[in-house]
Amino acid sequence: MTTTATEQLELLTRNAAEVIPTEELTEKLKAGRPLRVKLGLDPTAEHVTLGWTVVLRKLREFQDLGHTAVLIVGDYTARIGDPSEAETTRPMLTKDEVDAHAARVLDQISLILAEDNLEIRRNSEWLDPLGTTGVLELATHYTVARMLERDDFAKRYAAEQPISLREFLYPLLQGYDSVAVRSDVELGGTDQHFNLMVGRHIQRAYGQDPQVVVSMPLIEGTDGVKKMSQSVGNYVAVTEPADEIFGKLMRLPDQLMIKYFRLTTALTPIEIGAIERDLESGALRPEAAKRRLAQSVVELYHGADAADAALTHFDRVFKNRELPDEADIAEFPLPADCVADGSVDIPCAMKTVGLAKSLSDARRKLEQGGVRIDGEPVSEGRIPVDKLKGRVLQVGKRRFARLV
Amino acid sequence: MTTTATEQLELLTRNAAEVIPTEELTEKLKAGRPLRVKLGLDPTAEHVTLGWTVVLRKLREFQDLGHTAVLIVGDYTARIGDPSEAETTRPMLTKDEVDAHAARVLDQISLILAEDNLEIRRNSEWLDPLGTTGVLELATHYTVARMLERDDFAKRYAAEQPISLREFLYPLLQGYDSVAVRSDVELGGTDQHFNLMVGRHIQRAYGQDPQVVVSMPLIEGTDGVKKMSQSVGNYVAVTEPADEIFGKLMRLPDQLMIKYFRLTTALTPIEIGAIERDLESGALRPEAAKRRLAQSVVELYHGADAADAALTHFDRVFKNRELPDEADIAEFPLPADCVADGSVDIPCAMKTVGLAKSLSDARRKLEQGGVRIDGEPVSEGRIPVDKLKGRVLQVGKRRFARLV
Numbered sequence: 001m002t003t004t005a006t007e008q009l010e011l012l013t014r015n016a017a018e019v020i021p022t023e024e025l026t027e028k029l030k031a032g033r034p035l036r037v038k039l040g041l042d043p044t045a046e047h048v049t050l051g052w053t054v055v056l057r058k059l060r061e062f063q064d065l066g067h068t069a070v071l072i073v074g075d076y077t078a079r080i081g082d083p084s085e086a087e088t089t090r091p092m093l094t095k096d097e098v099d100a101h102a103a104r105v106l107d108q109i110s111l112i113l114a115e116d117n118l119e120i121r122r123n124s125e126w127l128d129p130l131g132t133t134g135v136l137e138l139a140t141h142y143t144v145a146r147m148l149e150r151d152d153f154a155k156r157y158a159a160e161q162p163i164s165l166r167e168f169l170y171p172l173l174q175g176y177d178s179v180a181v182r183s184d185v186e187l188g189g190t191d192q193h194f195n196l197m198v199g200r201h202i203q204r205a206y207g208q209d210p211q212v213v214v215s216m217p218l219i220e221g222t223d224g225v226k227k228m229s230q231s232v233g234n235y236v237a238v239t240e241p242a243d244e245i246f247g248k249l250m251r252l253p254d255q256l257m258i259k260y261f262r263l264t265t266a267l268t269p270i271e272i273g274a275i276e277r278d279l280e281s282g283a284l285r286p287e288a289a290k291r292r293l294a295q296s297v298v299e300l301y302h303g304a305d306a307a308d309a310a311l312t313h314f315d316r317v318f319k320n321r322e323l324p325d326e327a328d329i330a331e332f333p334l335p336a337d338c339v340a341d342g343s344v345d346i347p348c349a350m351k352t353v354g355l356a357k358s359l360s361d362a363r364r365k366l367e368q369g370g371v372r373i374d375g376e377p378v379s380e381g382r383i384p385v386d387k388l389k390g391r392v393l394q395v396g397k398r399r400f401a402r403l404v
Numbered sequence: 405m406t407t408t409a410t411e412q413l414e415l416l417t418r419n420a421a422e423v424i425p426t427e428e429l430t431e432k433l434k435a436g437r438p439l440r441v442k443l444g445l446d447p448t449a450e451h452v453t454l455g456w457t458v459v460l461r462k463l464r465e466f467q468d469l470g471h472t473a474v475l476i477v478g479d480y481t482a483r484i485g486d487p488s489e490a491e492t493t494r495p496m497l498t499k500d501e502v503d504a505h506a507a508r509v510l511d512q513i514s515l516i517l518a519e520d521n522l523e524i525r526r527n528s529e530w531l532d533p534l535g536t537t538g539v540l541e542l543a544t545h546y547t548v549a550r551m552l553e554r555d556d557f558a559k560r561y562a563a564e565q566p567i568s569l570r571e572f573l574y575p576l577l578q579g580y581d582s583v584a585v586r587s588d589v590e591l592g593g594t595d596q597h598f599n600l601m602v603g604r605h606i607q608r609a610y611g612q613d614p615q616v617v618v619s620m621p622l623i624e625g626t627d628g629v630k631k632m633s634q635s636v637g638n639y640v641a642v643t644e645p646a647d648e649i650f651g652k653l654m655r656l657p658d659q660l661m662i663k664y665f666r667l668t669t670a671l672t673p674i675e676i677g678a679i680e681r682d683l684e685s686g687a688l689r690p691e692a693a694k695r696r697l698a699q700s701v702v703e704l705y706h707g708a709d710a711a712d713a714a715l716t717h718f719d720r721v722f723k724n725r726e727l728p729d730e731a732d733i734a735e736f737p738l739p740a741d742c743v744a745d746g747s748v749d750i751p752c753a754m755k756t757v758g759l760a761k762s763l764s765d766a767r768r769k770l771e772q773g774g775v776r777i778d779g780e781p782v783s784e785g786r787i788p789v790d791k792l793k794g795r796v797l798q799v800g801k802r803r804f805a806r807l808v
Contacts, residue, residue: 076536132480132531135539139570144548145561147569157549165543165551165572172569 005029038183043102047237051228141205175202224253246310249294409433442587447506451641455632545609579606628657650714653698669700
């Protein structure tokens, strides 16, 4: 590590929402040894979303400076369910379900983290042997009142919604993970603030130096309103096709662009500052800035060529074909009745979403060459589902429907 | 079992504070099979007190009707500490400490329970193997809000006194004991009401028929004010010498006599009713009734001969020697400075409690034969501690001190 502690501190705390406490992080960096930087991973997640990349990319920054990323696969705690996400008690998962999920998620994460300086640990490794006595000892170290201070618990308690004792144990187990891996730093989203702080407390109770908490901002999803979330569906996943990611980001509300530039791209603060100024002066149109954002993100997960291709595809479909603004295209669920053996019956779909009066009307239009998918003419009566899902079905010049 | 279910019900619910629910107990008795009657035992207790005998004797009644007493030695839970007793978090005990305690307590309990129909179980047997997963599953079955309804928790929470999460787990573990031993009935003091009800709830959660809760009244201690308790010191222990038990009961406030007759003696309701009426009419003086109470209790734990002897001893010391009323004798702690190698220096003790002006004054009185212990003349300068502790030291006709 040739970078000085001060330079490291500047980089590592960039864009962080909280660093608790900064002095301790400075001390740890000055000591010069590789820090153990913990990140808990919910293995039940289907996708690594852009929201998730905010912390993962921060962890990568630690790796690049020679520190050790300690990824905790919460295989044990996933079986309990994390109450911080949902407002009701989540169902418990079986060991096999959790393992299958974890394998998929780790595969996706390998797109972001370096293979070196990476330690992947499953918390069943130490939580299983903890046993009755270990859990009871752990439970000695936290009070009911402090646990009830956690926002979601406080709300549910006030609303007389049930909170099981199991849920109270979750933050303690997560805190014990920090003891088990002797973490120097723990990363997380701001929604994890409470749990990360419990980790500090529990480490102290077990005689360790407490970890520094570095929490990262949450990003709103593509709807621009709610936090990006797989259950809400307003997410961008890093494994989605380049065109999909590009298209989704082009639909992002303008006011979120700069936040996305900061938290989800590799652009430097100087580059982002320039974009911000150009947008303000009018030298850069929002749509052009958004194209750069979409391209930068796609480049991270699909490479520069794919990013260029996505841009070209987007322009061909939406600009050159003079499709209406994305926001004006009505969305319909892909009609399940029209799907069989993985392919869609196009006339059936056209009728269902109102692009044709009848099946025979739909077939006629199809034969006349007046039907397009994402701007490309289509003539077959049946096409595979993935050639239609998420795309724009078009009849003539003016009638559109996005099948989602 | 030749006794009918109705007769059993009458006997078994006699003097109970609560039977929840009576119909279920009737059903279980009607089924005719031996019931499994659980009683949890705090192995950290030093003595089996008369307060404790209230539930132990009730359990014996079940045994005498052919039911099985299932005694749970809370060796595991004792290591956690039961928050229901103290108002602060109690310290954890080691396994060895708990085992030593348990052996002593079980020995004392054998004075009350029958050897037949007795099952002694240690809850470490099932709580140890429960493990992390088992504890978490158990914790699924109870909510934070319901646990906070327990009186002592509610008070401590309101007073902002810390309650550790460990303490919230205790009632669940105790409830799981009921699952492990498949109890049909659980006995306890009224102070255990909440925990006993948790047992019903937990049994249901694990697919068992819930136990019937039979709670017994608590008795006030010899001070007549506070619940009898080893920590308060206002107790009578069944292993105390016959004279001690007798003397302590003679100091009991009159208004507690009938309650003690009902809950701590073998007298029948008819006999007790007669005593009550005679006391009301004045046909029986309170002191005479109390002598009968003291004799009845001593008889239970030391036999009839010892009870007679204790009565005789009491009369000789306190009545024939015309000692003042017990209540008028001042109590002093046995002066530690006067004790060495298990014996007390009498002149030193006399001077310290004010029965002599100086050591030489004390020695003179001793030589003159004017010093008595429990009415018996004493001439030795040193006597073993147990010959003085709890007894009345007397100088001349009018000066007394009880050394406690």
